[in-house]
Amino acid sequence: MKQKTLILGAGSFQKGLISYLKDQGFYTICVTNKPHEISALEADKVLDVSYLEISEVLKIFEQENAAQIFCVASDLALPTQSAVQSHFKLRGLQKEEVDFFANKWNYKSLxxxxxxxxxxxxxxxxxxxxxFLEEVDLIIGKPKSGSGSKGILKISSAEKADLLPPKKLKEYIFEGYIEGNELGCDLFILDDTIAYACPTHKETNTKGVPMGHLILSGLQNESLLVYLNRLKKALKLNDGFYNLDIMQQGEQYYLLDISPRLGGNCIPEVIHLGYGVHEYELLTKWFFQKTISPLTVSFRKNVGVYIIHSEEKGMLLSKEENNHPFKKHEVELFWNKRIGDTIEIFDQGAHHMGYFIFSANSNEELLELFEEIKSYSWFTLEKH
Incomplete structure (x- = not known):
């Protein structure tokens, strides 16, 4: 009989994980109150239950006699995952870890x-x-909890009075803006040692929402590893998987955000192609306490992902799937939206339309391709 696994959520972020678990012979049960989303179609079974209902998910886990519970790319699902893993004494997150990282001030203050x-x-x-604006020229305001770049503000002295109602101040933390190259990074700590660190060059839109991750040669280097080891010590990071946002300024690095999970936006797929690290395999082995051999991680290939999105709201009338001019570079294209769906303005990660994963032969070609892909008309809308 196949071992059963619960997967929290059914968006495009969970698609690769569900496919991997099925390939490995697991019976996959997707818990989501959006049962018609893209990843739900991949699962063996779909339960129309919100993963925020912790008591319901605990019941489901027991009734199904499941062996493990997974969540990737979702901070909202972490409390449920940790509750199940703690209750059934499974390897994974503890509630204290989830609570600590859920409030950005906890780690930023340290x-x-x-x-x-x-x-x-x-x-x-x-x-x-x-x-504070007398100390720094520009401030980034972030909600103390939450992810997906929702609610982020850039505040200068001229704008501060208009951007945020005073009663909202306590819900935010404020950090000095640092100019530089923004990186994403998935990190795995095993036996109190960094087993791998896989950085990506991150592209964001004017609202601060990621619209691309690119693997470029040279992102992995000794100075980054030294920094990550210092960060690990300062935050007393336990064994497990982490997704980080980092600002690079020369050889200096600054933590913007961290969460105890794998990254979204197809980051595991891109990391697999670019660095040869199979994050879904490692996560599964770690959860099931299987032996993990020492990893040798290095740059292998220029690859990136473009997050298809809209700066306007409307109804999706058409989408390009087969005749785009980037075919020779295409690794995978999939859409999260169907014709007739309402498309939201891309002001948070959940409002994407799909992904285009592509490869190139050099850093320069990948960066140039990204600009061309970004400017291409992937869809048409009937504007609201």
């Missing part, structure tokens, strides 16, 4: 006395925000 992250403040009055 790093304030180091050079490992931007200067960060909590603010209760507009006057305190003005004082």
């Amino acid at each position: 790093l304030n006395q180091t050079s490992l992250a931007p200067i960060t403040r909590r603010v209760e009055k507009m006057e305190e925000l003005a004082d």
